[in-house]
Each structure stands twice: as C-alpha cells, then as structure tokens.
Amino acid sequence: MPVRFAYLGPEGTFTEAALRTIPAAEQGERTPARSVPEALEAVRSGTADAALVPLENSVGGAVPVTLDELITGSPLMITREVLLPVEFVLGARTAAPLAAIRSIAAHPQASAQCRRWLQANVPDAVVVDVLSNAAAAISAATGEYDAAICAPIGVGRNGLTVLAEKIADRAEAVTRFALLTRPGPPAAPTGDDVTSLAVSIRHDQVGALLAVLTELAVRGINLSRIESRPTGEQLGTYVFFLDCTGHVAEPRLGEALQGLRRICAEVRFLGSYPKHRLQPEAPVAAPPGLSDDDFADSAAWLERLRSGG
C-alpha cells in the first residue's frame, strides 16, 4: 500500500482533487511536483511510492508529456485510474455582479473550454492568460485581476467567492488520471478492468497498424482508447497507446498480448487495473463466440484432441 504520493502540482489544481479521492492518499503524504517528469522521477528514484498525473481530458485530449514519460526511462506501471469531472468556476476576492468584472485570469486551456460562456456572460471582460488554474486563483485572490477561472478546489484554498459555477461549455468534460508505481505483480482481476499498452510499430503504417488491430479483433478485445504519438525520431513514426478492456491474467487478453509481442517492434505493458466508472455501467461484453467461456470451451476441446479423448 503506497504511503508517499507525488502529484502534478501546484496545490489547488484538479490533480490534487483527484488524488484526494484515493483513501490511502487522503491519509498519506502528498507532495506536489513542478512537472509530470518530476512527479514520475520521485517514484523512479524511490522518494515517492506512487504518483498521480493527468493522462487525458475528454476535451483537450491526451497529455503528451505523460505519454512520453511512460515510454522512456525505466518502466512504471499504472495501478489505478481516477476519473474526475472537470468543473470550472468563476471566482473573485469578493462578491460582485458579472457586469462589474473587467479582467479575468485563466489558463489558456481553461478559457478555451469556457469560451461560449464568457462571450455570453462577460463579453466585455479581458481574458489574461496565466500558467495554471492555481495561478489564476492566486491572481484573483491578490486582486491582480478582478476574477479567475479555476477549479472548485482553488476556491477554498484561496478564500475566493464563487461568482458563477459550472461555466464550462461542455458540462460532461472529464479528466483521467493515472496512479503510477514501480513495476510489480498486477492486482487481481475484478471482472471490469483496463489494460494499457504502448506499442511501437514497424515501417509502413497501414500494414503494421492493421496487423495490430487484427491481433486484438481476432481475440475479441475491445479497444477503449487509441492514441498515437510521434516517437520524436522523425515525422511519420509512431507509438500507439492502447487501452484494452480486460486484464493481463485473463486468457483472451493474454493471447492477444502474446500476438502483439510477436509482431511489434516493442510492446510496453503499462498495467492492468480496475476500470473507474463515474456512473454504474456494465462492462463491455465480448463479441459473440469470444467470451471467457468460449475461450475456456475451446481450450478444453483442444485438450481433448491432443489426448485423443
């Protein structure tokens, strides 16, 4: 059980809020890091047991630095995912009518996600870019700007007054975080798990990517996420980040993983961990003929053929 947690800081951002949903972290030691690489370095070097970093956002997409860190340096393993609905608020030092707001501090990604709300409600305010949601909250608290777009967690920490809640244009935005540890045995399957992989493919993209997807499709593996990243070596070469439904301990996924291992230049296993669901939802069912029972039946049949039984 990890005790010392690193996370992408500063304090008062969504990552801290996500971390505190994990009971062990709420009770343990939480240390903000200045960057994703720094948070992961703390785990690699042993000064932290685990690190929570953002992986992707349903509006903004993948977090490149996290993906890049996962495929370079010594291996790390995702042991848990945390989904956190993204809620932006407009906060200010004191209560004020919206019409009185002349300047608003915001991280560019935050203001982008609230663009339509801003045009409709504070069309005359100047939006000033700052470097983080936490920095925005601080600049409103100090009075540098009239208001700030920030996370709810930034309101309490800086003693702000909420002028408007849920101001994001898309109400359903979600950020997904990964809790990373040094490699070890994966937790036991729960029946509703995710397995994350980073797959480097050879040469020509069409054929190689077709082959990867075929290995998965033949075993009925569902792909809940696919993300390509250039390798940094040259335009046109990629690593694919895949999230598959299932657990490495299961025969279906085990067979598919072996297939990928055989055909890919490199497969990095990034962990099998429980799927985090914000609402109760059934796990994705296997296609007809490709359920775990079907795999067990075909294995028993092969055994009979081999023994002549």
Place this chain on the structure above:
Amino acid sequence: MPVRFAYLGPEGTFTEAALRTIPAAEQGERTPARSVPEALEAVRSGTADAALVPLENSVGGAVPVTLDELITGSPLMITREVLLPVEFVLGARTAAPLAAIRSIAAHPQASAQCRRWLQANVPDAVVVDVLSNAAAAISAATGEYDAAICAPIGVGRNGLTVLAEKIADRAEAVTRFALLTRPGPPAAPTGDDVTSLAVSIRHDQVGALLAVLTELAVRGINLSRIESRPTGEQLGTYVFFLDCTGHVAEPRLGEALQGLRRICAEVRFLGSYPKHRLQPEAPVAAPPGLSDDDFADSAAWLERLRSGG
C-alpha cells in the same frame, strides 16, 4: 499397430499399390472394398483396423465421396498419408504394334488423363468407357478389347504385356491417399507434419471465410490445401477441408485451432500425421516473427508480466 486393412478395391488398382507401400499392410491382411463408404464402414464397425482410400489427385482433384464420408457418420482420424505417382500403361494380352490396336478399354478419368497421348499414338482406336482401371485390365486380358489403359499393378495381376509406358499427358500426376482409423491420440510430432480439418462456416461466405483465414494467418499457419464441398443442404453452403502445416500438439497450431473452434459452426479435427514427401524437401518455414521460438518467447514474456517479474 493396425493389422487388418481395408482399401478401395478392386484389387489391381492404384489404391492397392499405395497400401502395399506401408510395411504393416504389406505384412498384414488386406481386404478390398467395393466403395469408399464400405471401406470406412469396415473401420467404423471394427472389422478392419484401418482403411486406405484416395483423397485427391493432382489432376482430377478431390475425391468427393471420401470427403463426404469424413464429415458424416462417426468420426475417423487420418493417421498417415501416402503419395503415389500416377503412371498409366497401355497393356494388351499379347505384344502388338500400336497401329494394330482397334479398341481400348479405359476408365473415363484415365482416358482423360492420357488424351493427348492417345490422339498422337493411336488416333484410330475406339476408346470404350469401363468402370475402373482394374476392369479395363481384365477386359484386355479376356480379349474383350484389344488393349487397356491401366495401372502398372494391373499388368502383373492379369498377365498383360506392356505396349507403352508412362502414357499420361502430365508426367508428374500424383494421387494422395489417407489411412483412416478410429479416433485416438495423434502420433507424436515429427517436425514436418500435416493437420487436416473440416470446417463448416456460417451464413455469408465472404465474411466467414475471411474470418477463418484470418485465424490461421494471425498465427502464421500455412495452408497447403483448401477444398470446398457443398454441404448438400442447398447450393451456397459449404464445408471447407483444410490441410495445415503443423501438428495439433504445437502451440501455434493449437492456438489457431481454438480460434477456429470459437468462430466456426463446426470444426472436425481429422488428424495430425507426418507429411509424406516423394522427394526430400524442407518443411515450410513459419513467417518472420511467428516461429515456434517466437511463440515460446511470447509465452515466457506474458508469464513475466503476470507475475510482475
């Protein structure tokens, strides 16, 4: 070790010649059957230990009755294949110049395979259809016709004189025979084996057959033969007979067989047995990345992932 052998008769045909290449049959008891179903019935009922029947000919194609028998009735298993070069001779009761031959008895498939030779060498002779190569030889021996197209084995048995040898238009024609027994454990792999299957596919042909081939291709299984047979139920529904390189005891083929079992309406395993080669030839190599070593490597890798090692 089988002792009592049934075979497709009558005596004096290629099937008897093929059977006698098997040492146990040369020393054992050999009983001709009037038809392929009768030969196989002898095995099913236990009056014979094994039966040799023709499977396919490189010129004439598959032998439908054999294929149909393999997928109906109680299961049988191929334990051995025998390849026999097909050599036709022109035999007669006594020596005679070809110009003197006015009538030739021949099984229609035999005369078809010698058509060009007949046109070139005995253009004026009448070719009379008879019901087997053996019947042809007998009718020449009795003087009913001037000559017969028959197998070399039919010459000695009927005291014929050979007027011409190797008269088939294609010198390299080969017939392949299968030795069938009741089901049991397959013989151990030799490193150069064949596995035969009968696969019934569902509904639409393009998609279902694509899926079958994909299961094989993904595991690097080579297909040395594919033969479609209507199921007899209606035009457009098929059973496919597949000969795969490899042995059911091997991981590669075992995984592919399980895959077929899961997606096909029915898979009938027809045996794993040594490849018979008329000339020394290397077994077909697995595609790059799909060798037995690659399968062993990927299995060991998966084991490490699962144990966290």
Place this chain on the structure above:
Amino acid sequence: MPVRFAYLGPEGTFTEAALRTIPAAEQGERTPARSVPEALEAVRSGTADAALVPLENSVGGAVPVTLDELITGSPLMITREVLLPVEFVLGARTAAPLAAIRSIAAHPQASAQCRRWLQANVPDAVVVDVLSNAAAAISAATGEYDAAICAPIGVGRNGLTVLAEKIADRAEAVTRFALLTRPGPPAAPTGDDVTSLAVSIRHDQVGALLAVLTELAVRGINLSRIESRPTGEQLGTYVFFLDCTGHVAEPRLGEALQGLRRICAEVRFLGSYPKHRLQPEAPVAAPPGLSDDDFADSAAWLERLRSGG
C-alpha cells in the same frame, strides 16, 4: 440468338432436359456430345453456337471436367444458367412389384444419391454400375436388368414404366448447368445477376486468398459460390471459381474486378448473366453503406472534391 446447341449427351439425361427448358433450344437444333470437352469444342470451332454442360450439383459438387475446360483453351463465356431439380425414378420394361426386382442398373452417382431408398425398398436387389443414367434406362428397356434408376426424361424416351418416383434421398437436389458461347458483350444487367470468375492465386494460400476475399468484402460483393481446383501443376496450387452477386456493368462489381485483376496472377472473366431462381426470391441485398446508391453517392462526392464545388 444461338440456333445450334451442343450438350453433354447422351440423349435422355438431365442435361437434355435442362436444355429443353430454353425456348431457343427447344426450337433450335440440339446435338448431343460424348463429353464436356467435345461439347465445348463444338462451340470453339464454330460448329455450334452454344453448349449446355453441367457445372455443379448440390449433392455431388462441382463437375471437374467442366471447370477444367473453362480455364484452358480459348475463352468461353457463360450467358445463361439453368437450375434443374434432380428427380430420380425407378423404371422397368413392365409394371412389377418392387419385391420382384432382382437387378437394378444405375450410374454410381445416381445409386449413391438413392442409397437409403434402395436399402429400405429393394434391400435384396443387386445394383449394377453403368456409365450413365441414359445407359441405365436403355439396359432396363432391353431387359438386360430388371429395372433402372434414371431421369424422368429417360422413361418416355425408352418406353419404361415408372415403378417409383422421387426416390432420391434428398428431395431438394438441384443440378446447375451453364450455357456457354464464344466471348462477346455481356447481356444488359437485370438487377439480379451472377458474375462468374476463375482466379489463379500466387504462392502462399492463406495470404493470397485472404487478399482476394478482402477485395470483394471491401466492395460489399456477395460470394454465392467458391470452388477450389488444383491447377494440375502440383498439389497445393489452386484456381478458385467464384460466383459473385452482381453484373460486370455495375460500378461495385467493376471496382472489385479491377482489384482482383491487380493482385491475382490471373483472372478469367466467365460471364455476367441472370440468376436463375426456381422459386421467386429477392436478390441478395448489399451490406449497409455498400449499395449501388452508396456507390453513386460516393462517386458524386469525389467529383465535388475534385472540382472544388
């Protein structure tokens, strides 16, 4: 319009019956040939305008000699298919109780299709193999044997009495015949057509056959029949006979044909002709998104992209 028709003889077989369902042939000149090659040679040499030969039977499978003839020699084109339900009768010179029948002449394929009826109804009769259904009827008419299994057409022609009708074990057996002419422009599409092809594939079977099926599947082409034939060159090399739903004049099939032409060692176009249906039945619908309308829509869209419209 063809006037002189050759067909696989002798007179009094199913092929003649099939030919007479074609009005032009009923009124035209009909010449039996001794063999399929002879019938086709009559067309190739110009002594006949068209030839009708059997292509496949729902019980017995493909007719190898017809397939082989279609891929060798100068090209011929299927301009029409004829489906004929196969009905066997037991005929004799005079009326007699079944119990009195001691010998029955039959072509081996005919007796095979009636095996269960024979066992149940004339268990003690000896079945004697003869070379055609017509020969069986003649031998009953001459009194050489007590009865014959033959086609209904053979009854009238030989003045036989029908002892039993519809004696085939499978009531629904159907034979499919092809009417072949010298190549020319295909008839106009009817909206319910078949296109026949012979496709030679390269090297390794799994990959090459996968590629062929993929070319068809991508264009939503339905495969109503697939038949493999060894090329005769060596065991393991094949020609595939494909019957596709659609007409060469249609964009969908045209695009698929071009794809096959590019990837196959050889594609022989064997004709586009109306589907013969024994019962009224709707043509096979294209998969979703792959209808003729979808093809027209995508072509129009591409045109707009190219013109910048």
Place this chain on the structure above:
Amino acid sequence: MPVRFAYLGPEGTFTEAALRTIPAAEQGERTPARSVPEALEAVRSGTADAALVPLENSVGGAVPVTLDELITGSPLMITREVLLPVEFVLGARTAAPLAAIRSIAAHPQASAQCRRWLQANVPDAVVVDVLSNAAAAISAATGEYDAAICAPIGVGRNGLTVLAEKIADRAEAVTRFALLTRPGPPAAPTGDDVTSLAVSIRHDQVGALLAVLTELAVRGINLSRIESRPTGEQLGTYVFFLDCTGHVAEPRLGEALQGLRRICAEVRFLGSYPKHRLQPEAPVAAPPGLSDDDFADSAAWLERLRSGG
C-alpha cells in the same frame, strides 16, 4: 494567389518565420493573430485570404487546437504545408558567460525540448515559464530575466545577443505548418503530393478503424501520419486525422476516398497539396501491383470486359 495572410502570432515566433518562406507572403500583408481560432476566423470571414498555423511538431506532437478547428465550423482547405526545422537559441540583452545566468524565461514546451542542454550547461539557473517564445524574448530584452529560450527570429526582432545556438536536445526537430484557405479546386497533382483527411468512425474502435485501414491498404495508399483526437463528446469516441500519400485527382486515392466515404460516419477532405521536403527524397512508391500504371491497366481491362472486346 492569396495576398492577405493571417498567422499565429505574436510576431517573432516560428510561425512568422515559416510564413516568410512563402514568397507571396513575404511580399504580401502579414497579420499576427492571438490564437489559432482567431487566425482561421480571419479566413472564414474573408478578412484574410489564407492563414498559416502550426499542425504538428516532431517532438511535441499534434497541435490540438488546430486539429479541433479543422473539424468544426465551416470547412477550410490546406493548400500548402511548410516544414521548418526548430532551432532554439539562448538569447540575452548583452553578452555574458553562461555561468552568470541566474534566470531564464521560456515557454514550457521550449524548455522541455532543451531540458538536457539546460541541465548540462546552466544547471543552477531558474527556468521561469512564460506564455510564448516571443514573450520569452521580450522578457529578456526588457531585462526582466537574464536570458530567454527563443527562436532565431526572436533574436533580431528584440535586439538580443545569442549566448548559445542549437540548444534543443534533438537536433532534428521539425514543426509542420499548414496554409489554410477557403475551399476551392485543389492545385494540380505534382507527382509528390499529400492528401489530408479527418475521419469520424462509428461505435466500436477495433472494427471501425480496421475497416478504415483496410480501405486504404486495398488501394495501396500509404499513410504518412495518423493522429487520433477525442471528439469531445465522451471518452472513447475519436476523429482520426490521416495524411495519405497521393492526390485526390489520382484514381488510386479517388477510389480509396470513395471507400472511406461509404463506411465512415463522416469524412472531411482537408486538401491535396505538394509534399514539402527539407531534403531531396523520392516520393513513396506504391506497393507491387498497385501503381498508377496497374490502376490504368485494370481499368482498361474492365473496359474490354464490358464491351466484350
């Protein structure tokens, strides 16, 4: 010929440098925009004829805001790509030894790309995040910080002294920019073109993405880039950005585009334009059997079949 160019500002960044490599832009009117959406809005509204914005970087990956803008709002078309090697310099108000530098202003992505250089050469300097490379240069020019990581173009514009050149950890980093206009007829093919697409796929990712890649592979289309973006609707639904080798006017690509149009929920054509190569390099060759000549040959063959010629 466009005359009025918008570009992602501020002045003095890589985008301005890239724009000035286009002769018409060097001579025309160049207006910096505060954001990618603003630059593109200038084109959509007609206040600019074309806009240059960054598309991807070989190290940092895709520029999400550009991709998102390309698939929302009224369509725009890429008419040109510009590749620019990314070179970072360390600039300061006056010459100084590196050991004297205590604070460095940098855009976070710039400092990330120079991380190893910074550790090795100025290990004790504090790196301060600022909002753009141009802002970094300005803050060094005003003396707010001792030095700045910036683009070479930022040096001249702000009168800085270069303390170190080519300080990026990866010497070969390249940024790719797109010149966007309102839709119109694409420029004529040059024989070395790129076609960009945005493709929305349905439902399950494995099957739908497999189908997309198969449409391309069957026509031998090379994929030089694939980038997935969440649609913003929910985690797990994607738009794929594809760069294909070839031009919409060519038969191969035209056929593939039609195929995508039929199977995808939506295909947005983003333009066909000349490939920009920093070094002379041959275009990617088509796979065997899938060259333009092979397409022409198969089209001619189909024409002969249809006409019966």
